[in-house]
Amino acid sequence: MSTSVIIPAAGSGVRLGEDRPKAFVDVGGATVLARTVGSITGAPGLDVDRIVVVVPGELVERTRAELPEADCEIVVVAGGAERSDSVRAGLAHSTGEFVLVHDAARPFTPSAVFARVVAALRAGHPAVVPGLPVVDTLKKTDSDGGVVVTVDRAELRAIQTPQGFHADALVRAYAGDGDVATDDAGLAERAGIPVVVVDGDPDAFKITTPWDLRLARAMAKGWD
Ligand code: C5P
Numbered sequence: 254m255s256t257s258v259i260i261p262a263a264g265s266g267v268r269l270g271e272d273r274p275k276a277f278v279d280v281g282g283a284t285v286l287a288r289t290v291g292s293i294t295g296a297p298g299l300d301v302d303r304i305v306v307v308v309p310g311e312l313v314e315r316t317r318a319e320l321p322e323a324d325c326e327i328v329v330v331a332g333g334a335e336r337s338d339s340v341r342a343g344l345a346h347s348t349g350e351f352v353l354v355h356d357a358a359r360p361f362t363p364s365a366v367f368a369r370v371v372a373a374l375r376a377g378h379p380a381v382v383p384g385l386p387v388v389d390t391l392k393k394t395d396s397d398g399g400v401v402v403t404v405d406r407a408e409l410r411a412i413q414t415p416q417g418f419h420a421d422a423l424v425r426a427y428a429g430d431g432d433v434a435t436d437d438a439g440l441a442e443r444a445g446i447p448v449v450v451v452d453g454d455p456d457a458f459k460i461t462t463p464w465d466l467r468l469a470r471a472m473a474k475g476w477d
Contacts, residue, residue, distance in 0.1 A: 255351070256371070257301065258355055259307065260343075261343065262275075262308050262357030262358075263276075263309050263331070268461055275358055276358065280466070280469045282473075286308075287319075290320060292364070293367070301353075302326065303328060304323070305347055307329075307340070310331035313331050336435070337427075350420055351374050351417060354423075363457065365454065366413070370416070370417040374419065380417070380441045380448040381448070382450055384410030386409075387406040411453075412438065412453075418437070422441060426438075429444075
């Protein structure tokens with residue numbers, strides 16, 4: 254099955270507090286984005302036909318010039334204000350029967366996670382997400398910090414990317430123009446598309462805070 258991967262990389266990274274968008278921050282001699290693209294082009298057996306990288310408008314030309322050559326076609330387009338806007342922009346340039354959406358901010362995602370997502374797509378599931386069991390106890394609180402209830406964590410999963418879709422399912426998920434969600438499967442769920450969870454991996458963590466960036470830089474030392 255032909256597959257494309259959309260990489261949303263157009264976030265500002267305000268929570269990271271660096272002087273540039275998160276995807277363009279250096280982690281051990283390569284940008285977060287270059288590492289993420291490399292994790293896809295280097296994944297054994299993944300066989301991607303096209304990667305659509307979605308970056309802030311002012312960085313489109315620079316990204317085209319700086320991303321290394323790869324075996325598959327790489328298209329760079331401008332993103333939007335919300336993550337969903339960026340994915341929607343990428344979707345307009347994606348091709349093939351399967352489309353994966355993978356955060357640029359998860360540069361150490363193991364190839365086995367991609368393989369599990371694609372295997373479930375091949376098995377016929379229209380929407381597949383990797384997830385991890387939640388290890389901490391979770392409590393719902395009110396605006397004053399008072400505990401309302403302790404949530405049963407056994408039923409919960411922390412969801413990562415790559416999130417995989419049969420292309421028609423992702424198009425349906427994104428058909429509502431103004432829809433916003435923190436992940437792509439959330440839009441699929443709203444469109445009535447069944448979503449299944451496969452095993453994620455702690456290494457697929459998302460760089461969000463300065464602590465995450467320290468972890469990523471420490472991992473890079475043992476990575477290359
Ligand atoms: O903000 P958050 O960490 O959830 O972003 C996840 C991914 O979505 C990041 O790779 C980020 O660059 C991307 N994003 C985007 N366009 C936005 C916001 C986030 O491509 N407007």
